[in-house]
Amino acid sequence: MPQWLLPEGAGLAARQLVEGTMAPIVVLDAQLRHLYVNPAWVRASGVPATAFLGRTLGEVLPDLHSPDDVLFEVLADGQPREATISGTTEVASPLGQRLWRAVYHRMELPEGGVCLCGIGVEISSLRRYLDDLETAHRRLALLDAAAARVGTTLDIDTTCQELVDFLAPSLADLAAVGIVEEEFTGAPPPPPGFLRLRKVRGSAPPGWEWVLHQLGGPGPYIDVPRGVATRHCLDFGRPWLGNLASDELFQKVTVDPERARIFRAAGVHSLLITPLLTAGRPVGVVLLGRAGASQPFDDNDLVTLQALAGRAAVSIDSARRYSYEHTMALELQRALLSEPRAPHPAVEVAARYLPSGRSVLVGGDWYDSIPLPDSRTLLVMGDVMGHGFQAAVAMSQYRSLLRTIAASGAAVDKILDEFDRQVAHLGLDRLATCLLALVDPAAGTCTTASAGHLPPAAARPDGSVDVLWLPAGPPIGTGLGSHEALTLRLDRGTTLLLYTDGLVERRGADIDTSVQALETVRLPADRPLDDMLDTLLAHLANGAYEDDVAVLAARLRDGCE
Incomplete structure (x- = not known):
């Protein structure tokens, strides 16, 4: 030098x-x-x-x-x-x-x-991470838009039309949906070994309607034999991708050479098929096609379609099982009040949600349990500012965003920092508090971090309750970050309690004093978690709650690692 x-x-x-x-x-x-x-x-x-x-x-x-x-x-x-x-x-x-x-x-x-x-x-790896994060943001925005546009009624035909209209042009040039037909009223059953699909709805650009009509063939049904790509998706619950497909590959989708020629005549070059699954059972199938100058499908398209198909499958299945008298508001409430994900087998959880007063709509409170690698489970308790429909929509966005971030496996304080940053960056205009608790059965620990949320409590084996005071960082949406993590010992027989302020907050009383009132409760620690929550709510209830109440209880299972 x-x-x-x-x-x-x-x-x-x-x-x-x-x-x-x-x-x-x-x-x-x-x-x-x-x-x-x-x-x-x-x-x-x-x-x-x-x-x-x-x-x-x-x-x-x-x-x-x-x-x-x-x-x-x-x-x-x-x-x-x-x-x-x-x-x-x-x-x-x-x-x-x-x-x-x-x-x-x-x-x-x-x-x-x-x-x-x-x-x-x-900074190549960082750039790739940021690009992947941006892709996840776009996917989340697409899913949020779909949540508002797909499944607005309990009519199956309407739901399928909403789905294909959203998919084309959001993800493809043409889209079609077929529903698995289990009842054959008014028509002969399909031949042995065949599965019947009812042609429900399709969407294509103006002038392309003939493609959907000819691909579907005459009649309202398609009987699908084994060995066809569509049937493979339904039988095994996995998507099928054919990019820049050859005539031979097209025939795996249609079995009919004439229909393969229709694809070619329309300029379709790539196909993506995914089943509509609910509870592991197929209720239908979605077919997407891209043509002309459109790019082939990629992995992000596949992941996005699977997520959309999962939501649509729930709506379609609901339309089958419930009567037309259910309103859209009640359907939204049922979806938003779904149980948290199943935790790791070594952890058992139970939850309660009680709307304030006589409200029939869920508000901004939410809870979740997210299974992570190495036998760990992330417990979530959050509260979006406000109440009613708008708070419920914001809560759904925040919960979905947090699930996406938690999948990275980052530490709980870093998850809150990133959650806060993204909410502020996306311009979501409602602040939220959030408490995370990462339960590690192998280590016997619980690592917590708070974004302005009330502290968790621990119900000991003798029935006593201790409040676990911990540093409370700034709420989500401020963009300030700087959250802190605290690791605590979680002995077997001890139950962790996460809750929103509606459980303890009382008009005219200091919130810290109200939280300390938890320590006056004695809970049946040797009983099922549902019994413990019933006892807790009965002890603290005083008529109708002034705010929504959400409670999540978790403890380690005996004999599980």
Whole structure:
């Protein structure tokens, strides 16, 4: 390295520092030609140091974007600046495009003139993470939109039409839905080994209606034999993807060569089929097609369609099981008051939700249990500001967003930080409190973090209740972050209680005093969790609740690891 770059008396130490660091370092002359590159940049670029000397970045690595305009500004005014370098190098990367963030400083040469020193760090993985996060955001927004547009009634035909109208053009050029027919009233049953699908609804661009009509064939039903892609989806509950399909592949979908020719005539090049499943049982199937200049389907499309199909399947199944007199409001309430996910087998949970007063609509309270790897279960208790329909819609968005973030496996405080950041970034205009408790049966611990929520409580084996005071960070939606985690011992026989303020809050009473009132309750610790919750609610109930009440109880099962 040129000696004029080193402080006097520190040449060897500086050389060791520069050449031993993992951060790429370069020195450029006033024409942006390389005077020096350190070993870290040689390893990252896959180009020997001698190939850089006297040449610009674009001459050495033409597939890397050089921020020349920024560098000339630094040379002109001497103010350090950050710049981004992106593209591909001679070193293959599983991430494809690589990305570095670098800081450039102007340095005066002893013999006159100036040069630039750049120090960078690769952020390719972070960029990929942010891209994946953005994809998840878009998927969540799509699912939220679908929740409002699909399943608005308990009429099966209406629900299927809403589904295909949403899917085309959101995810495809054409979409069709078939429902598994189990009753054959008024028609002969299908041949042995065949499964009957009732053609319900389809959606296609104007002028393409003939494609759906001819693909479906005459009559209201399609009897599907084994060996067909559609039947495979229904039998095994897994989607089927055929991108840039050949005629042979199309025939696996239709069995009829004539229908394969219809696909070709319409310019359809890719198909995606997924079953409509509820409780592991198929109720129907969705077929999507892309044509012309549309891109083939990718993994994100597959995941999104499966999520949409899951929601649609619930609506379709509900339409089969319930009468038309159920209103949309009651259906929304039933969906939002669904039980939390099943925890890990080593953890048992029970929950209660009580709306305030005589309300028939769920408010902003929610709870959840999310099974995670390594036998862990994440317990969630949250409360969105407000009450009624708008708070319920916001609660559903927040719960879905938190589930997506929790799947990353991050620590509970980091989950709350990211949850807070995303809610603030998305512009969701309702603050929320949230309490997370990560139960680890193997370690016998519970790690908690709070975003402005009331502290959890622990019901001991002797029936006494202790409030577990912990640091309460800022609520969700402020964008402030800085939540703290606290790990507690969770002995077998101890029940963890998470709740919203409606359980303890009383008009005119200090909230801390109200929370401490929990410690006056004695619970039947040796009884089922449902009995414990009934006792808790009976002890604290005082007529109609002034606010919605949500309670979640969890404890370790005996003999499970």
